[in-house]
Amino acid sequence: MVERQLRRRGISDERVLDAMGRVPREAYVPEAVRAKAYDDSALPLSHEQTISQPWVVAAICQAMALSGDETVLEVGTGSGYSAAVLSLLSRAVVSVERIPELVEQARAALAANGVASVEVICGDGSVGHPPGAPYDAIAVHATGPGAPPTLLAQLADGGRLVMPVATGASDLLTVFRREGDEVARRAIGPCRFVPLIGEEGFRPG
Numbered sequence: 001m002v003e004r005q006l007r008r009r010g011i012s013d014e015r016v017l018d019a020m021g022r023v024p025r026e027a028y029v030p031e032a033v034r035a036k037a038y039d040d041s042a043l044p045l046s047h048e049q050t051i052s053q054p055w056v057v058a059a060i061c062q063a064m065a066l067s068g069d070e071t072v073l074e075v076g077t078g079s080g081y082s083a084a085v086l087s088l089l090s091r092a093v094v095s096v097e098r099i100p101e102l103v104e105q106a107r108a109a110l111a112a113n114g115v116a117s118v119e120v121i122c123g124d125g126s127v128g129h130p131p132g133a134p135y136d137a138i139a140v141h142a143t144g145p146g147a148p149p150t151l152l153a154q155l156a157d158g159g160r161l162v163m164p165v166a167t168g169a170s171d172l173l174t175v176f177r178r179e180g181d182e183v184a185r186r187a188i189g190p191c192r193f194v195p196l197i198g199e200e201g202f203r204p205g
């Protein structure tokens with residue numbers, strides 16, 4: 001997976017490649033699709049959610065530009081897999097998931113795999129998690145109509161927010177970098193995610 005799906009397709013951050021090689025993806029995917037754990041694709045979770053394609057997880061982590069000492073906010077815990085990868089790339093991870101059953105499953109999977117530096121919180125991550133702010137980097141694993149202003153406000157100066165943004169044709173994985181009161185924006189490329197449902201995302205239903 002690391003060589004074929006990631007390195008050959010432009011993932012060059014060695015820390016990200018190493019973390020992706022160390023986290024057992026099969027420990028986070030549902031039993032019914034465990035045989036496909038290393039497929040080059042997203043896989044279904046319960047509640048019509050998905051665990052993202054490995055390349056997408058790696059691309060988000062690479063765009064977060066982590067050196068190991070950061071405090072990270074993740075929105076969209078899902079299975080807990082990407083949180084486990086982020087735990088190897090940063091000092092502490094707060095991960096917010098809106099579906100209580102997924103929160104319980106992710107907490108159990110992370111604990112079973114000895115991941116202690118991730119705190120999983122149940123709630124609407126479109127408005128972040130103020131008690132842990134400011135964050136050095138934020139990853140959102142669901143497509144929003146734009147960068148939520150509250151998430152940008154919870155970024156430290158120089159911090160990066162990586163998330164898919166809805167455009168006319170497809171979703172566009174985008175990096176927002178906060179420099180003082182300015183926010184610079186850079187597109188990574190097209191992608192497809194489930195919607196960010198919440199106060200600063202899309203409405204449910």
Ligand code: SAM
Nearest residue numbers: 051076078079081082097098125126196197198
């Ligand atoms: N990163 C996850 C993994 O490794 O399994 C996959 C995340 S899945 C693509 C997107 C997740 O975002 C879903 O579990 C969904 O319930 C969650 N989500 C959507 N809107 C949310 C919100 N406002 N706050 C928190 N989680 C949200």
